Amino acid sequence: MNDAFWSCAPVVRNQRWRSGLPLGGLGCGKLELLTDGSFGKFTINHNWDRPTGVVRGAFLGLRRDDTLTLLRLHRPGEYAADAGRAAGIARLANVPATESVGLFPRARVRFDGLPVEVTLEAFCPLIPGNIDDSALPVALLTVTLRSAADTRLGLLLSWENLLGVGGRRRAPLEDRTGNTHTPA
Numbered sequence: 001m002n003d004a005f006w007s008c009a010p011v012v013r014n015q016r017w018r019s020g021l022p023l024g025g026l027g028c029g030k031l032e033l034l035t036d037g038s039f040g041k042f043t044i045n046h047n048w049d050r051p052t053g054v055v056r057g058a059f060l061g062l063r064r065d066d067t068l069t070l071l072r073l074h075r076p077g078e079y080a081a082d083a084g085r086a087a088g089i090a091r092l093a094n095v096p097a098t099e100s101v102g103l104f105p106r107a108r109v110r111f112d113g114l115p116v117e118v119t120l121e122a123f124c125p126l127i128p129g130n131i132d133d134s135a136l137p138v139a140l141l142t143v144t145l146r147s148a149a150d151t152r153l154g155l156l157l158s159w160e161n162l163l164g165v166g167g168r169r170r171a172p173l174e175d176r177t178g179n180t181h182t183p184a
Contacts, residue, residue: 009101009102009103010101011099011100011101012035012099012100012101012102013097013098013099013100014036014073014097014098014099015035015036015073016034016035016036016038016054016073017034017035019032019034019041020032020033020034020035020040020041020102020107021033021102021104021105021106021107021122022041022104022124023105023107023122023123023124023139024044024124024137024138024139025124025125025126025134025135025136025137025138026126026131026134026135027135028044028135028136028137029042029043029044029045029046029047029048029137030042030043030044030124031043031044031055031058031139032051033102033107033109033120033122034054035098035100035102035109036072036073036098036100036109037060037071037072037073037095037098037100037109037111037120038054038055038058038059038072038073039054039055039058039059040052040053040054040055040058041053042055042162044137044162045162045163045165052162052165055160055162056160057158057159057160057161058158058159058160059071059072059157059158060072060120060143060155060156060157060158061092061155061156061157061158062111062114062116062118062145062153062154062155062156063152063153063154063155063156064114064115064116064151064152064153064154065151065152067093068092068093068156069092069093069094069095069114070092070093070094070095071095071111071118071120072094072095072098073094073095073097073098074094095111095112095113095114095118096112096113096114097111097112097113098110098111098112099112105123105124105125105126106121106122106123107121107122107123108120108121108122109122115147115149115151116145116146116147116151116153117144117145117146117147118143118144118145119143119144120141120142120143121141121142121143121144122139122140122141122142123139123140123142124138124139124140125138125140141157143155
């Protein structure tokens with residue numbers, strides 16, 4: 001996407017705002033790409049009136065040689081062990097800086113302070129006059145990696161299974177014991 005498109009949008013540096021850019025089709029619910037590179041505020045489980053918070057199991061990661069870095073800012077205590085979950089993810093490095101620009105229906109987050117240039121562009125296809133295609137539950141994510149060095153790079157996308165999370169009045173959104181399957 002050209003820089004002229006982004007020049008009229010405000011830039012958010014090294015912060016997570018309360019709301020991000022909503023991604024999703026008309027009437028399908030949405031998720032938000034937050035200004036620090038994290039994903040949250042999901043409303044895809046019939047929970048439009050009560051969005052999730054940051055979904056800790058949904059994130060991008062960059063592997064460079066044998067180092068894995070989470071592509072979002074660190075927030076103290078966000079990955080502490082709780083509710084029977086391991087704190088292994090808490091030991092991973094996070095990016096030191098982000099720069100986010102959002103202009104609906106597009107967003108761009110640049111992850112700074114890495115030896116590799118990493119940019120995430122997100123888009124939801126809302127097409128004027130075309131309700132059928134605008135109502136598809138789709139969000140497109142494009143990650144661009146650039147390195148001046150001859151380095152092996154890998155990209156990781158983790159997406160937490162939110163089946164059964166939210167959409168129930170008495171169940172807290174942090175409750176991950178919703179619809180579960182037990183091996184026979």
